[in-house]
Amino acid sequence: MNNRLEEIRKQRGIKQEELAAALEVSRQTIGSLENGRYNPSILLAFRIARFFGMSIEEIFIYEEDDRV
């Protein structure tokens, strides 16, 4: 799964650390998501989407062959 996290975060002019604080997760979690090391839990995805005022689908890009 791809995502537009880094792009959206930079549009808003905020740092990984600030986003992490706002979402109450670690900075490493944000970095790991931005660099595709893993996918967010659905709860974190909701919190990210809500923080940016967007839908999950606008931020996280599901690809047909993504397996559970």
Added chain:
Amino acid sequence: MNNRLEEIRKQRGIKQEELAAALEVSRQTIGSLENGRYNPSILLAFRIARFFGMSIEEIFIYEEDDRV
């Protein structure tokens, strides 16, 4: 987090086992989601939403105090 899985599945007149097969997960996974034993991964949430032709937000109901 709440969800409308059971309601939507029954609207479509399909069984847990059929939904499980369509999504390529186990029947127990569907039952566990419907009964709130755990939340889906974001990949499974995407697959469920796509299967029903709905958005994740229409099926899974995030509540403000849900923590990661």
Added chain:
DNA sequence: TTAAAATGGAAAGCAGACTTTACATTTTTA
């Protein structure tokens, strides 16, 4: 109303999401 089908749910095991700690590299600023 009994047999079959559907659902509920537990246990053990594996993989992935997230944490903290720690250090290296890159980018920004003075």
Added chain:
DNA sequence: TAAAAATGTAAAGTCTGCTTTCCATTTTAA
């Protein structure tokens, strides 16, 4: 250009999502 700030990334640990197996309970159908 040197110091400071921001980001990359790894390791070990915990917790949760999902699996398979198994059995009990509820619902449907003959």
